[in-house]
Amino acid sequence: MNWKNPDSYGFATVIAVIIHLLVAGLFLIEWPDSHSQRLESTPQHMMANVVQEENKAVKERQRKAEQAKKRKQRDAKRRAEKERQRKLTAKRKQEKARQEKLKQQKLAKQKAEAEKKRKAEAKRAAEQKIAQQKAAAEQAEQERLKQQELERQQAEQQLLEELAQEQAEAELREQQAAAERAERAAVMTSEFTGLIRQQVQSQWRYPPAVDASMEVELRLSLVPTGEVIQVQIIKSSGNQALDRSVEQAVKKASPLPVPDDIAVFEQNFRHFTMKFRPENASW
Numbered sequence: 001m002n003w004k005n006p007d008s009y010g011f012a013t014v015i016a017v018i019i020h021l022l023v024a025g026l027f028l029i030e031w032p033d034s035h036s037q038r039l040e041s042t043p044q045h046m047m048a049n050v051v052q053e054e055n056k057a058v059k060e061r062q063r064k065a066e067q068a069k070k071r072k073q074r075d076a077k078r079r080a081e082k083e084r085q086r087k088l089t090a091k092r093k094q095e096k097a098r099q100e101k102l103k104q105q106k107l108a109k110q111k112a113e114a115e116k117k118r119k120a121e122a123k124r125a126a127e128q129k130i131a132q133q134k135a136a137a138e139q140a141e142q143e144r145l146k147q148q149e150l151e152r153q154q155a156e157q158q159l160l161e162e163l164a165q166e167q168a169e170a171e172l173r174e175q176q177a178a179a180e181r182a183e184r185a186a187v188m189t190s191e192f193t194g195l196i197r198q199q200v201q202s203q204w205r206y207p208p209a210v211d212a213s214m215e216v217e218l219r220l221s222l223v224p225t226g227e228v229i230q231v232q233i234i235k236s237s238g239n240q241a242l243d244r245s246v247e248q249a250v251k252k253a254s255p256l257p258v259p260d261d262i263a264v265f266e267q268n269f270r271h272f273t274m275k276f277r278p279e280n281a282s283w
Contacts, residue, residue: 215275220274
């Protein structure tokens with residue numbers, strides 16, 4: 001019996017029993033002064049019969065409610081099973097349809113591949129026939145071209161011999177000219193290197209505590225006008241003051257003397273390195 005649920009039959013039954021007991025208790029008590037007679041007490045066997053009949057009614061209602069609940073559960077279970085069977089049947093139909101579709105697709109694919117193979121074989125046969133005809137025509141053409149080539153080679157050989165002789169003479173003249181240009185460039189490079197060194201030396205002021213064994217190596221970048229656009233110390237003398245003095249001397253000496261021959265400038269004076277020593281240091 002559910003004592004916490006006010007809607008249950010058990011709770012109503014208990015309330016009914018309590019009310020009957022209270023009513024029966026009132027009959028046992030004397031009536032107020034306005035009544036001249038006393039009510040007789042309710043017999044105990046009548047109260048027990050009332051309670052017993054009410055308990056039977058409650059149990060009958062509970063039994064019917066339980067049966068109704070079980071019927072609902074069975075009905076729900078049957079419906080769920082029926083729905084499961086319906087879904088299973090639908091799933092089987094879908095799977096069968098899918099398998100049939102795959103089968104049809106496989107057959108269609110096999111048919112397409114067979115047709116493709118047949119066409120490919122027919123195409124290969126036609127191509128082979130065309131290739132044979134083409135090979136025969138090419139062979140005849142090759143024979144004709146071979147004869148023409150032989151005649152051309154003979155004429156070309158004669159021409160090559162003449163060209164080779166002319167080329168040898170031209171190469172000899174070019175070698176002689178290149179040697180003259182290289183000699184001229186070397187002389188020019190040496191001359192302008194000396195002029196650059198003299199111009200830098202004229203602007204160089206040695207700092208104290210240096211000697212002639214110290215050496216600074218610089219990398220210079222010039223433009224064709226002789227302007228110095230970059231000075232970089234690539235090897236220090238070990239004396240920062242001496243390094244800076246050489247760098248400042250180069251900048252003061254700018255623009256430096258450079259050759260007018262642009263080829264010599266690009267090759268030897270666009271970017272070049274120079275070493276400086278304070279050879280005239282007196283301390």
